Amino acid sequence: MNRVSSIILLLTTLYIFGCNLEQEIKIELPDYEGRPAVECYLEPGQPFTLLLTKSASYFDPFPSFNTNDFLDAILENDAEVIITHNGTSYKLKNTLVFNPFTGKVFNYYAPDLVPKDYEHDFELKIVTPAGKTIEARTRILPTISIDSVVAEFPEKSSKLIDTLARVLTYLSDPPGQTNFFRRVVNDERLESIPDQDFVTDDTFINNNKLIFGTGYDYAKGDTVFNTIYHIEKAYFEFLESLFRARTSNGNPFVQPSPIISNVKGSANAIGIFTFLSYDRKFTVIR
């Protein structure tokens, strides 16, 4: 039986691959006019930074990885960028800034520190070199602290490997409002590709407690970084739309999504103008 079933499996596999049901094709898409793309995250106590790039036609060749060519091809420079808060305007200079700690690059920068203010809006206004405008508005929300992080090993009786633990993260959901969160889990270092990165609202709360869990993936000695961002609805929708746009690629069962941005104006830009309000804990599995 063993041999017969292996032969059936082999024949089926050979048939599927032999039939070559997948092939590369050439697609002619409608003409596309590039749009500015904005990424601006206000973090209290940090300088104002903004990344302004431009989108390209989907099948356009990628620029070569010569640094200058690459940046020239994707960055939208020479725009006028001003962020206004509570009557004070901060003009962001068009200069390339590299943060060696985070590894992030921005092309607009102001050395002033973002004030920690939950009462007043921050307003963004960009005028592109072509004279088109990009406008957006946000207001910082307070951080929601992580109550506790617990590492759990499976019971001895279970089928699981008992040397691997899961990590549960607990936090209290402020009542009386709909809260949105971004949850990120990194293993060993923050520069790693996250084990988990998703957004959620507080629909599924349990006695005002939100609980996030991982799989039984972590060994003794591992360091797990838990970050919980308290985000606004616009950022939640933006990240959700980004996720859907990426994951609907070719999936006949999923409806794609345009990017849902909170930037408006005549430049027809895409992107997000928001804040970073987060609590982060690292846990060494013991």
Added chain:
Amino acid sequence: MKQALLLSIMLSLRFSSFSQPYIISGTVTDSSNGETLIGATVAVAALNIGTLTNEYGFYSIGLSIQDSILLEFSYVGFQTVQRIIYLTDNLKLNVALDRGIELEEVVIKASSFQEKMQSTEMSVEEINTRQTKAIPVILGESDVLKVIQLKPGIPSGSEGTTGLFVRGGGSDQNLIVLDEATVYNANHLFGFFSTFNTDAVKDLKLYKGGFPAQYGGRLSSVIDVKLKEGNNQEFSGSGGLGLIASRLTLEGPIQQGESSFIISGRRTYVDLFTKAVNRANQNKKDFNPIPDYYFYDLNTKINFTLGEKDRLYLSGYFGRDVFGFEGDFFDFNFDWGNATGTVRWNHVFNPTLFANTTFTYSDYQYNIVNDLTGFSFRLGSDIKDANLKVDFYYVPNPRHTIRFGGNITHHQFTVGRLKAGSDDGSISFSSGQNFTGIEMGTYLSDDFDISNKLKLSSGLRFSGFTNHGKTYLNLEPRLSARYIINPELSFKASYARMYQYLHLVANSGVTLPTDIWYPSTDRVKPQRSDQLALGLSYLLKKSYLVTFETYYKNLKNQIEFVDGAELFANDALENEFAIGRGDAYGLEIGIEKEEGKLTGWIGYTLALVVRGAFKPLDESANFAQQGYFSPIYDRRHDLSVVLLYDISKRLSASATFVYGSGDLRWLPIGRFVFQDVYGSKFEAVVPVYEDRNNYRLPPYHRLDLGLIWRFYPKWGESDLTFNVINVYDRRNTFFIYFEPKFESKQDITGNDIEIPKRIVAKQVSLFPILPSVTWNFKF
């Protein structure tokens, strides 16, 4: 329009007062098994008077003469019966027709071209069992819904699926009834097979326009499937062994000539092989188990003759798809399916008045259960209907056939029932919505022979729906007319307004079992359509029926989903809806040949459908699409050629060729770089989607061949059915995906990074050339 309709009904009633001295009525059946014949012709040729048996096999014809007459009973594939009658009183005459010699048992149902020319019915397609069994199908599983897709005006959904997009309507706009009970999901295996077991089906009729007043509740089509009643003459059976499924049908008399039963089952058995493969490899380290999947159907029906005037039918259907997948850390089970039950009572009050009273129950549900270690997750939805319906069929004189009746349906919806939590109870959450709704409809219609040339069918349906205190009441006028220009040419026209109170929440072009039915509420208004159709029927050389039909359909209160709609476990689902309108236009041409060694049809459709003016119900939601756009099933050209050839008594061959413009897909048009925040992943390619359905796939075409080789052993009959699907191995597109190609580089810190070089598009096809063989038997 309303005035014209009222005038027509008044005229009808005035003419109906003509008295008729004698009425002949009864049923027409198949002599071999007692099955009633739907649409059999009963005619007095000398007087140019005739009628058809209704959907219950009943006829009634009035004659005003007192003399000998020659009455003819005919039905395609059966030998015509002639009776000479001298009328002195009303007469009850039940007639059993013998099967024709040439076509043997294969013809179950077909309407003659003359009947089609004479009828006011237009935009109707019928499928008989012979066609269904002879037309080549994927993996040899004959399927009435796939055959109906080959008719003009009924493009299919994705390759190989049974989704129907009739005259620009959505897949949720088809009312599918099985023995009068609504079937909410007529698909197995994500639409690759329908729930209808061909062995148990007696008749399928699809209305794509000119809807009779007795039907309501969906905008675009009515698919009326009737099950066989069971052989009341002798015990018999039939079945088949195919590559993926087997089926068995048993039928016979309970009391000979009076009552009968039929029971029919079907099950796939791929899971038996996959289980064996999984068992054999369970100890191999890198082996990934194959999920278990199977589906099954069970149809049953019993009928009793309770006396000269009464007949009782009990029928039921139960079907399930079951998908299971077990691993070290989880146990995932997903099942879905329909259950329907029908109790039907036919009563003949007198030779002119016939009544059908039906109680039906239907239940469609899906359940997903995932037990993880220490955590479980349960998700489900269901819709349950209880429906009471009464239909009267009244023939006051040969010029009028009046139908009236009504129905009331209690709907019970459970939408997105979710329950999840940890085993120790520390985590627990749930969501879901429950609705109940009452849907009703009453109708009156009259088929009126104004003259030998002109016939008018007028009707009015009054429908309503109530849910949580919100009530909708609507009038649905129906009108159709036929004018015979000459014996070979008739002109037809029809108008129908339809309302639909239930909406399918589905966010892809593929029918999924997790699609949710959602009722009209105070914010979600009923969908509405108005369809106008004009047609010509031309009888060419008495052998070919050529039909032309053109239509315009206007659709209101159509639903699309807002950008980024979240349909999972959402207790405010309506906030994800955008409401708009649509227009569909089309021209359908059909050439059909029903008799002789070579039969078949050619159908061509030129169509256009657009939707637009969508506004989100939730004003804060996004719907970026501006202006009008075409849905994915907007197929400009659609051609089907179906040929069936009886080579000999033992051999028959078939060929099917289809060609269609490619469907539309919503593809990304741009891309941008997303850096994201510290601790998250840099995305070099984020696709930008703009206008919906902006790319047309390459044209779809395919040639399928079939051969039936019959045997006549002592115990009965059997055949081997050989099919070859996609004979010339065309790679039709099932879906397209994009794959960025990367190259490795070092960044300024010396770390290796992957840099995108280009994006390639890849097409995935579903079916290569695909041979199959099925063994069928009958005893």
